[in-house]
Amino acid sequence: MNHFLDIHKTDASDLRQMINEAKRIKTARKGQPKGTPDAEQPLANHMVALIFEKPSTRTRVSFDVGVRQMGGQTMVLSGSDMQLGHGETIADTARVLSRYVDMIMIRTFEESTLLEMAEHASVPVINGLTNRTHPCQIMADILTYEEHHGSIKGKKVVWLGDGNNVVASLIHAAGQFGFDITISAPETLQPEAGFVAWAREKGVRVNLETNPQKAVEGADLVVTDTWVSMHDSQTTKERRHNQLRAYQVDDALMAHAKSDALFMHCLPAHRGEEVTSSVMDGPQSVIWDEAENRLHAQKAVMRWCLGK
Ligand code: CP
Numbered sequence: 001m002n003h004f005l006d007i008h009k010t011d012a013s014d015l016r017q018m019i020n021e022a023k024r025i026k027t028a029r030k031g032q033p034k035g036t037p038d039a040e041q042p043l044a045n046h047m048v049a050l051i052f053e054k055p056s057t058r059t060r061v062s063f064d065v066g067v068r069q070m071g072g073q074t075m076v077l078s079g080s081d082m083q084l085g086h087g088e089t090i091a092d093t094a095r096v097l098s099r100y101v102d103m104i105m106i107r108t109f110e111e112s113t114l115l116e117m118a119e120h121a122s123v124p125v126i127n128g129l130t131n132r133t134h135p136c137q138i139m140a141d142i143l144t145y146e147e148h149h150g151s152i153k154g155k156k157v158v159w160l161g162d163g164n165n166v167v168a169s170l171i172h173a174a175g176q177f178g179f180d181i182t183i184s185a186p187e188t189l190q191p192e193a194g195f196v197a198w199a200r201e202k203g204v205r206v207n208l209e210t211n212p213q214k215a216v217e218g219a220d221l222v223v224t225d226t227w228v229s230m231h232d233s234q235t236t237k238e239r240r241h242n243q244l245r246a247y248q249v250d251d252a253l254m255a256h257a258k259s260d261a262l263f264m265h266c267l268p269a270h271r272g273e274e275v276t277s278s279v280m281d282g283p284q285s286v287i288w289d290e291a292e293n294r295l296h297a298q299k300a301v302m303r304w305c306l307g308k
């Protein structure tokens with residue numbers, strides 16, 4: 001049994017195997033109606049709890065559909081309806097859930113909630129996003145890059161905007177999959193220094209470049225995300241928008257990247273803020289494949305967690 005807590009906490013060879021497995025899983029059910037069971041049913045007789053303390057469209061639906069296609073059953077739980085962390089300790093909830101279900105996916109605020117759940121659960125726990133990281137998203141992004149342009153190893157990936165939870169997992173992936181990453185964010189919204197140092201120790205180039213045009217020069221992949229995350233206080237919204245305006249991904253900025261560079265966004269996007277509709281709907285954008293690939297990548301993650 002394995003927990004999937006973060007990309008930097010998972011063996012690089014296991015991550016590579018999961019991406020290859022996701023490619024195989026995706027190919028195997030190409031063109032089938034969404035309700036068709038997968039030919040392989042590794043989650044037959046398995047019950048999976050999907051816990052959400054924050055809103056979600058992609059994570060909720062892709063995990064739910066993924067479990068069902070693999071033959072399992074799901075239970076979607078809202079954190080606010082549970083005793084989680086207020087009626088009882090996270091550890092006690094983890095012990096109890098482990099008696100009812102075979103795997104737990106949780107989207108939460110504090111990373112400590114995820115870690116406490118994993119420490120005390122006797123079934124695998126998957127990180128469906130915390131304030132600090134979003135590893136399932138980045139597994140889907142690696143799959144998406146590779147199905148369009150082949151191996152991501154040695155490529156130049158550029159992040160623009162807030163140094164948030166999504167770029168944290170992208171930095172971890174740079175270290176594990178061996179690509180270079182440039183982060184272009186204002187001084188006050190840089191990613192965690194510890195994550196940057198970790199990736200550099202793995203031997204990849206991590207550049208911090210506050211000038212967005214310079215950052216994007218020669219990029220193979222350009223990535224951005226919302227300027228205000230779910231855990232950020234709404235009172236910072238106006239200040240953040242002022243700070244981040246120069247980092248909007250538009251056609252002029254994309255012109256600095258390689259001509260065949262891809263554009264990704266984990267979604268939900270704020271059209272006209274961090275990215276223009278012209279880029280989102282343009283020929284370099286692979287955002288819908290990226291969203292679809294949550295399903296395939298997470299199937300590989302769940303199989304790895306259960307040793308299947
Ligand atoms: N990208 C992502 O995790 O989307 P949701 O918040 O809709 O799950």
Ligand code: NVA
Pocket residue numbers: 129164165166225226228229230231266267268
């Ligand atoms: N950074 C965003 C990602 C949403 C999928 C957030 O945490 O709100």
